[in-house]
Amino acid sequence: MKRKGTLFVVCGPSGVGKGTVCKELLKVKPEIGLSISATTRERRKGETEGVSYYFIDRNEFEDMIESDELLEYAEVYGNLYGTPKKYVLEQLNKGYDIILEIDTQGAMQIKEKYPKGVFVFLLPPSMEELRNRIVTRGRDSKDNIEKRLKCANEEIDFISEYDYYIINDDLTGAVNSLVSIIEAERCKVKNDICKLIKMYKEEI
Amino acid sequence: MKRKGTLFVVCGPSGVGKGTVCKELLKVKPEIGLSISATTRERRKGETEGVSYYFIDRNEFEDMIESDELLEYAEVYGNLYGTPKKYVLEQLNKGYDIILEIDTQGAMQIKEKYPKGVFVFLLPPSMEELRNRIVTRGRDSKDNIEKRLKCANEEIDFISEYDYYIINDDLTGAVNSLVSIIEAERCKVKNDICKLIKMYKEEI
Numbered sequence: 035m036k037r038k039g040t041l042f043v044v045c046g047p048s049g050v051g052k053g054t055v056c057k058e059l060l061k062v063k064p065e066i067g068l069s070i071s072a073t074t075r076e077r078r079k080g081e082t083e084g085v086s087y088y089f090i091d092r093n094e095f096e097d098m099i100e101s102d103e104l105l106e107y108a109e110v111y112g113n114l115y116g117t118p119k120k121y122v123l124e125q126l127n128k129g130y131d132i133i134l135e136i137d138t139q140g141a142m143q144i145k146e147k148y149p150k151g152v153f154v155f156l157l158p159p160s161m162e163e164l165r166n167r168i169v170t171r172g173r174d175s176k177d178n179i180e181k182r183l184k185c186a187n188e189e190i191d192f193i194s195e196y197d198y199y200i201i202n203d204d205l206t207g208a209v210n211s212l213v214s215i216i217e218a219e220r221c222k223v224k225n226d227i228c229k230l231i232k233m234y235k236e237e238i
Numbered sequence: 239m240k241r242k243g244t245l246f247v248v249c250g251p252s253g254v255g256k257g258t259v260c261k262e263l264l265k266v267k268p269e270i271g272l273s274i275s276a277t278t279r280e281r282r283k284g285e286t287e288g289v290s291y292y293f294i295d296r297n298e299f300e301d302m303i304e305s306d307e308l309l310e311y312a313e314v315y316g317n318l319y320g321t322p323k324k325y326v327l328e329q330l331n332k333g334y335d336i337i338l339e340i341d342t343q344g345a346m347q348i349k350e351k352y353p354k355g356v357f358v359f360l361l362p363p364s365m366e367e368l369r370n371r372i373v374t375r376g377r378d379s380k381d382n383i384e385k386r387l388k389c390a391n392e393e394i395d396f397i398s399e400y401d402y403y404i405i406n407d408d409l410t411g412a413v414n415s416l417v418s419i420i421e422a423e424r425c426k427v428k429n430d431i432c433k434l435i436k437m438y439k440e441e442i
Contacts, residue, residue, distance in 0.1 A: 154425075155427065157434070157438065160437070160438075161438060187438075187439075190434070190438045190439065191439075193427055193431070193434055193435075194427060194428070194431055196427050197426065197427060198422065198425040198426060198427060199425060199427050199430070199434065200425055210421070211421060211422075211425055213418070214417070214418040214419075214421035214422045214425070215418075215421075215422045215425060217414070217415060217418035217419075217422070218402065218415075218418045218419045218421070218422030218423070219422070221358075221402040221403060221404055221415055221418070221419060222401065222402060223359065223397055223398060223400050223401060223402060223403050224398070226403070227397070227398055230361070230394070230397055230403060231397075233364070234361065234364075234365060234391075234394045235391075235394065235395075
């Protein structure tokens with residue numbers, strides 16, 4: 035029986051740097067597949083269709099929900115975000131590891147549907163630093179900043195649902211920690227018990 | 239509440255290279271403490287008292303058993319080996335990680351007494367390669383070689399008791415895997431839940 039790939043779910047509050055950490059990770063571990071989300075939110079400057087997101091309209095999104103084509107979906111600040119099922123399951127079945135960068139609502143849906151996933155929570159060095167980051171990137175109104183911080187605070191209440199945490203105080207350190215988590219998961223006995231028995235017991 | 243250190247138990251069949259891997263690990267991760275075993279077996283050329291082992295006689299060893307000073311002990315090929323409790327527990331209580339290189343009998347005793355330990359099983363690339371290594375190091379009679387291989391075979395039956403496995407086909411790769419396991423364990427949410435709540439919830 036071929037080993038399935040592992041689904042790594044990287045989650046954390048808005049502004050913590052999930053996107054940057056995952057982008058850097060893929061430079062170090064190019065063998066890992068990145069799941070691209072679909073969203074109804076407007077494309078931001080510098081974002082590319084099919085790379086940053088699949089940008090679709092609300093009707094198309096609702097059709098995908100209807101036909102059960104999403105592994106999870108959530109409405110965040112008035113926009114729909116979701117994970118197309120097909121790519122993720124195909125890659126995992128082929129034995130490839132997949133990384134998924136996702137908000138906390140989505141992560142908990144995935145955990146319910148795919149508990150074998152490995153759930154990583156990215157944290158800011160402090161709540162004060164998270165506020166600085168959100169303010170500095172300059173995308174949000176004052177009201178939105180407060181909303182995001184309130185959400186972040188609530189999200190941290192669910193941290194015990196996650197397997198690992200990484201404090202994103204410097205990018206290289208955070209990426210190295212994520213690499214270690216991936217490498218360690220590949221050494222888990224429970225994932226490979228059949229392979230190991232086959233390797234060492236059948237040759238005798 | 240201060241976080242306790244983690245006890246990493248590195249185990250595997252005789253001849254697989256546990257000692258070499260742990261020695262190299264300590265060069266990369268000098269902050270980790272190495273637990274030194276006590277043994278009644280004769281000192282081999284190149285071994286140093288208090289570095290390789292504490293070499294003691296059978297009477298002294300039996301006194302330690304009697305006064306419950308050992309975390310585990312076992313008789314292997316007619317010699318007693320054991321782990322003095324004091325150093326390990328002191329270091330863990332101070333928050334330091336400890337590594338323990340041990341035979342499989344001992345590992346299972348530790349697992350019973352200290353299930354929070356992280357158990358790593360080191361494997362040879364194949365059983366044939368294990369035979370080559372034991373033959374090459376030239377310490378064992380033909381009978382002993384067969385005895386060791388039979389033991390190795392039985393030990394692998396218990397692999398599901400371990401958290402991680404590492405195939406020691408090249409030393410650098412094996413050490414890197416062990417480093418990743420240690421780093422990943424340091425990112426486990428369940429080990430740090432109190433610290434995290436304190437860090438992020440009490441500052442608000």
